[in-house]
Amino acid sequence: MISIGNTVPDVTCEAYLPDGRIEAVSLAHYRGKWLVLFFWPLDFTFVCPTEIRAYSDLSHDFDVSGAVLLGASVDSAHAHRAWVRQGLGAVRFPMLGDVSRALAQGFGVLAESGVAVRATFIINPEGRVVSVAANDLNVGRSARETLRLLHALQSGELTACEWQPGEAFVAAA
Template identity: 45%
Template sequence: MPMIGQPAPQFSTQAVFDGGEIKNISLSDYKGKWTVLFFYPLDFTFVCPTELTQFREFLPDFAKANAVIVGASVDSVHSHKRWLRDDLGNLGYPLIADLTKRISKDFGVLLEDRGIATRGTFIIDPDQNIQYMGIHNTAVGRDAKEVLRVLQGLQSGELCGAGWKKGDQHVVTLK
């Protein structure tokens, strides 16, 4: 399982991009940028579209922070393509197909008994080291605003207390 500060597991697979274009994708394609890689259980489910569309909503904010978003599940590129076409529309970021489940396993998010990934979020720095990871139950969606807040905190290079937001003082005081 990867750890904070260690190199992110490298991968190369197919992904669906806007317009339904299927292309090969590797983590190394994003070297030099902050990368938010998030795993979700399956296409055509109930909680997952709320996350994917919220990341789309905040995409301009991630772009301002020199960060790219990449989604991943164990579905095929054909499933992704249909889900985007029929339900979600263009997201502005790629969806990785992890049919072999190798990427999910390498990142430590594979629920082997169910054959799906749990909700895992990884913030990878421009040198491709993991700087944040959050893994939680499939029943509860993550909040893109919180992921953005953590990214901005990491980029500040300062100590950022709970609830810190970009523009706040970086002063942590204890009584």
């Protein structure tokens, strides 16, 4: 798995966009911006929609925080579109289709089963990974915690456990 401090691989994928279009999206396009990239195993599953809904519900908060939110699975952008239209409902961030598995392999999150593990990466404007979290396939993650981590990392300060934006920072001795 890609580690803290590693540079993000320059991978291009087709993406299903919130406006319904499908187009190529390159990770290099987001240099100079904070980026939150999260992987889910497969479309049309049980835990994945709970995470995607949670991230979509907070997409405005990520945007206001100056971060681009991207989601990805090994399904195609066309499968993402079908899932949105057949029950998932509107999603407010680009959904990357990684049928070649180049993105999942580049981030080191491809499981032996051929799907991506539940992994979340926060990437700074220089294109370096500053946070990595991964779960087994059966355990969902917290979009709110990802947003809290983004704010803490953007602050550049020492932040305590359970720190929330607006709270005091830890004073260095």
